[in-house]
Amino acid sequence: MRRIIAISSAVIMAVAVAGCGGGKLRSQPKTSGTGNNKTFVYSYSLDVVTDWDPATSYSNEIIAMENIYESLTKYDPQTKKVSPRLATSWHAADAGKTWTFTLRTGVKFHSGRTLDAAAAKDAIDRTIKLKGGPAYIWDSVSSIQAPAADTLVFHLKYAAPLDLIASSDYAAYIYDTKAAGTTDLKTWLSKGHDAGSGPYTVGSWNKGQETEVRLTAFKDYWGGWKSNQFQAVEFRVTPQVTTAWQLLQRQQVSFVFRLTPQLFAQAQQNKSLHTSYASSFENLLAFFNTASGPMADLRVRKAVQSAIDVKGLIAALKGSGVAASGVIPEGLIGYHDGLTLQQNLPTARSLLAAAGYGPGHKPLTLSLTYAQGDTDQQLFVTLLTSALSQLGVKLNAKPEQWNAQWDQGKSTDPSKHQDIFVMYWYPDYADPYSWFANLFHSANPPYFNMSYLADKSVDNSIDAMPALTATDHAQAEAAYGGLQTEIIQNQAAVAPLFVQNYQRAYLASINGYVANPAYPDVVFVHDLTTGS
Amino acid sequence: MLRFLLRRIGQAVAVVAGVILLTFVIQRVIPGDPAVAAVGPKASLEQLAQARHDFGLDQSLPIQLWNYAVGLLHGDLGTSLHTHQAVRHDLGAAFPASLELVGAGIVLAALIGVPAGVLAARYRRRSADAAIRVNSMLAVSVPTFWFALVLQELFATKLGWFPVAGEYTSSLDQTSPLHIYTNMTLLDSLITGNWPIFTSLIDHLVLPVIVVAAYPAGVIAQLTRAALIEEITQDHTRMERSLGFSERSVLLRFSMRPALNPVLSVAALVFAYSIVNTFLVESVFNWPGLGSYAVDAIRSSDTPAIAGVTLLVASTYVVLNLLVDLVQSMVDPRVRLS
Numbered sequence: 001m002r003r004i005i006a007i008s009s010a011v012i013m014a015v016a017v018a019g020c021g022g023g024k025l026r027s028q029p030k031t032s033g034t035g036n037n038k039t040f041v042y043s044y045s046l047d048v049v050t051d052w053d054p055a056t057s058y059s060n061e062i063i064a065m066e067n068i069y070e071s072l073t074k075y076d077p078q079t080k081k082v083s084p085r086l087a088t089s090w091h092a093a094d095a096g097k098t099w100t101f102t103l104r105t106g107v108k109f110h111s112g113r114t115l116d117a118a119a120a121k122d123a124i125d126r127t128i129k130l131k132g133g134p135a136y137i138w139d140s141v142s143s144i145q146a147p148a149a150d151t152l153v154f155h156l157k158y159a160a161p162l163d164l165i166a167s168s169d170y171a172a173y174i175y176d177t178k179a180a181g182t183t184d185l186k187t188w189l190s191k192g193h194d195a196g197s198g199p200y201t202v203g204s205w206n207k208g209q210e211t212e213v214r215l216t217a218f219k220d221y222w223g224g225w226k227s228n229q230f231q232a233v234e235f236r237v238t239p240q241v242t243t244a245w246q247l248l249q250r251q252q253v254s255f256v257f258r259l260t261p262q263l264f265a266q267a268q269q270n271k272s273l274h275t276s277y278a279s280s281f282e283n284l285l286a287f288f289n290t291a292s293g294p295m296a297d298l299r300v301r302k303a304v305q306s307a308i309d310v311k312g313l314i315a316a317l318k319g320s321g322v323a324a325s326g327v328i329p330e331g332l333i334g335y336h337d338g339l340t341l342q343q344n345l346p347t348a349r350s351l352l353a354a355a356g357y358g359p360g361h362k363p364l365t366l367s368l369t370y371a372q373g374d375t376d377q378q379l380f381v382t383l384l385t386s387a388l389s390q391l392g393v394k395l396n397a398k399p400e401q402w403n404a405q406w407d408q409g410k411s412t413d414p415s416k417h418q419d420i421f422v423m424y425w426y427p428d429y430a431d432p433y434s435w436f437a438n439l440f441h442s443a444n445p446p447y448f449n450m451s452y453l454a455d456k457s458v459d460n461s462i463d464a465m466p467a468l469t470a471t472d473h474a475q476a477e478a479a480y481g482g483l484q485t486e487i488i489q490n491q492a493a494v495a496p497l498f499v500q501n502y503q504r505a506y507l508a509s510i511n512g513y514v515a516n517p518a519y520p521d522v523v524f525v526h527d528l529t530t531g532s
Numbered sequence: 533m534l535r536f537l538l539r540r541i542g543q544a545v546a547v548v549a550g551v552i553l554l555t556f557v558i559q560r561v562i563p564g565d566p567a568v569a570a571v572g573p574k575a576s577l578e579q580l581a582q583a584r585h586d587f588g589l590d591q592s593l594p595i596q597l598w599n600y601a602v603g604l605l606h607g608d609l610g611t612s613l614h615t616h617q618a619v620r621h622d623l624g625a626a627f628p629a630s631l632e633l634v635g636a637g638i639v640l641a642a643l644i645g646v647p648a649g650v651l652a653a654r655y656r657r658r659s660a661d662a663a664i665r666v667n668s669m670l671a672v673s674v675p676t677f678w679f680a681l682v683l684q685e686l687f688a689t690k691l692g693w694f695p696v697a698g699e700y701t702s703s704l705d706q707t708s709p710l711h712i713y714t715n716m717t718l719l720d721s722l723i724t725g726n727w728p729i730f731t732s733l734i735d736h737l738v739l740p741v742i743v744v745a746a747y748p749a750g751v752i753a754q755l756t757r758a759a760l761i762e763e764i765t766q767d768h769t770r771m772e773r774s775l776g777f778s779e780r781s782v783l784l785r786f787s788m789r790p791a792l793n794p795v796l797s798v799a800a801l802v803f804a805y806s807i808v809n810t811f812l813v814e815s816v817f818n819w820p821g822l823g824s825y826a827v828d829a830i831r832s833s834d835t836p837a838i839a840g841v842t843l844l845v846a847s848t849y850v851v852l853n854l855l856v857d858l859v860q861s862m863v864d865p866r867v868r869l870s
Contacts, residue, residue: 208625211702404563
């Protein structure tokens with residue numbers, strides 16, 4: 001016993017001695033210096049930051065980054081156009097191949113340095129050079145010039161809508177490339193520093209902790225501060241939606257970014273909460289194998305398309321999705337009403353019979369891959385399995401992790417390809433080009449083109465879209481309409497299923513929240529005001 | 533004793549080597565390209581190739597295994613594809629919080645389980661025994677996740693007695709910043725005298741610790757009861773009774789020590805089991821431990837992180853088993869001979 005007491009005492013003393021030494025602070029207290037202590041607490045289900053570098057960041061950290069960094073332009077969901085941000089005006093010349101942006105004056109980086117055209121050029125040049133994240137958005141840029149402190153000129157290799165590109169959710173941030181001084185900028189940023197010009201700056205970053213990131217107000221922000229704005233933002237990691245819901249009810253968090261349909265219904269009844277029901281730019285698509293297997297036959301593809309019950313799927317989703325009308329979600333150029341698929345089993349049956357399948361003909365088995373753990377995709381698969389079984393078609397559906405699903409889909413051996421590939425797609429800036437260039441342009445070997453469509457006229461139409469969008473909005477609108485008719489109706493290469501809806505809730509004391517589908521899950525906290 | 537010690541350490545090393553081989557094989561047989569997890573779902577061909585090169589995935593499997601083993605010998609568990617940080621660093625930040633939670637849970641389980649087992653053995657086949665057996669059965673069989681949600685809903689949301697989730701009130705980071713030495717908040721706040729965080733943490737710890745303690749408490753109670761009942765039917769207890777010792781003395785003075793031997797062994801294994809069992813509890817209560825890290829790793833197909841967690845948990849099992857064997861061999865020489 002005495003030995004145990006002696007050992008315990010030694011351990012306690014050792015620890016106490018350690019306690020008298022340095023140790024590092026878990027969180028460096030940092031006040032905004034702008035007056036109040038109002039904190040906006042964002043409840044997020046995943047860890048927040050995986051990459052602090054604004055050049056290469058391409059993940060969850062967008063919810064923090066968009067409050068720290070700014071781009072030249074910003075997509076406005078109300079006007080459905082881009083609006084000024086760091087650039088106050090812009091214009092295109094040379095048939096969309098030269099773009100001139102006039103920059104806002106009096107903007108300072110968090111480092112204290114003035115944001116001018118030379119600094120903006122350095123930032124974009126670095127982003128292009130690092131080739132991380134979606135740096136490809138700048139692919140059209142040939143060179144950048146800064147002829148005056150407030151003038152930034154882009155020379156392009158081919159015409160492109162640079163005002164839209166400059167509003168991208170990733171890779172379009174303007175940052176101070178000299179913020180780290182003589183230290184390597186990437187290393188410096190990876191410690192949780194920032195080089196932005198936005199309304200908030202990083203106060204603390206505690207990887208793995210519940211409150212992972214805390215942002216504090218940047219007092220010299222060009223947009224200024226009012227007394228009823230939030231002076232700090234906390235990102236609180238809450239893996240379980242039920243826990244997030246309880247924290248919101250007890251007002252321990254301000255905002256829950258996604259609720260289940262059941263909890264959303266409860267939130268709508270709660271007078272101390274506001275809810276937001278907004279459509280996104282993210283849609284679920286089922287790609288049909290146009291190159292090999294039974295679905296290489298157009299009649300089989302059209303039959304499967306006719307078997308899909310989009311209406312039933314939307315009812316089963318209980319508000320977490322709206323029926324897709326074509327490949328392009330509402331709010332983007334080229335969106336058209338009336339392209340929603342309608343289930344028609346007699347038509348499907350006769351198409352299959354014409355192709356030699358179904359009762360009295362050859363048996364047909366189709367393979368399908370989809371994302372493991374995604375309940376909405378599972379719902380679609382269940383409904384399709386049921387519909388196809390009525391037609392005598394067996395569906396072998398396989399849930400897989402994305403990398404396994406994608407590996408199979410882009411295999412160079414066509415015999416390994418699935419017949420139906422289900423996946424979500426979303427754009428990196430508010431333009432539909434991304435869907436067509438990535439998903440329907442021919443590619444050998446296949447990359448994201450999971451319908452394996454290889455059609456020269458479709459390719460040519462897609463290639464013409466950036467220039468058309470930059471120069472002739474009305475013609476671009478019509479051209480996207482034509483492309484959708486060709487791909488969905490004539491070629492039956494894809495079945496657009498639904499567009500995801502965001503069901504969110506936040507404290508009723510918060511005003512000014514507008515969901516912006518171009519920046520998924522982002523709350524622009526500087527735009528908010530609070531009554532209490 | 534030395535031979536026994538060396539033999540057991542040799543066995544432990546062999547088991548850990550087996551786990552290393554297994555975790556490596558698992559990393560490589562999981563379908564799909566791990567580089568995709570590193571660069572995201574919309575990566576370009578160039579970015580994928582770069583990631584494969586950075587993570588050594590473009591080398592042959594034997595060379596990858598060799599590099600993996602050499603890295604492990606230097607304490608390098610690889611780089612997480614998701615967090616882009618060293619897995620060792622990530623585990624070092626997450627594991628102490630889990631140890632804190634599980635440690636507190638096991639202490640509570642022992643404080644409840646052992647007396648309950650003794651009471652059940654003492655009043656065998658009576659109502660107290662029946663009540664303890666039913667409750668311990670319930671504690672063992674109730675799903676952890678469900679139990680966590682029920683406690684949270686009842687005691688945090690409805691009654692408001694305890695916080696809903698979290699390790700401590702986050703605003704304390706601004707008013708009473710914590711100095712970190714061990715990454716165990718409880719210990720760090722105690723040794724630095726940070727009472728606001730210490731008291732807040734105790735408040736936040738209550739509900740998750742009750743959930744974590746439920747299963748081990750049930751197991752310990754049942755095992756203590758069984759071991760004590762076996763012990764009190766031995767010849768030596770008949771002699772002790774005939775010598776006039778009270779039933780209490782027979783139970784606590786003479787039968788308890790040998791009966792606790794198997795309980796200690798199982799408690800160590802339950803401790804290691806609880807580390808994994810706690811993953812869901814951490815998820816419900818936002819506890820910043822290994823569970824949240826493992827869930828994120830699985831969700832993002834982060835194979836080095838998954839392998840790191842597997843290796844850490846397996847090593848914990850092995851080390852605890854080894855310690856129990858050593859302690860038992862000191863207490864009971866028959867263990868060494870067997």
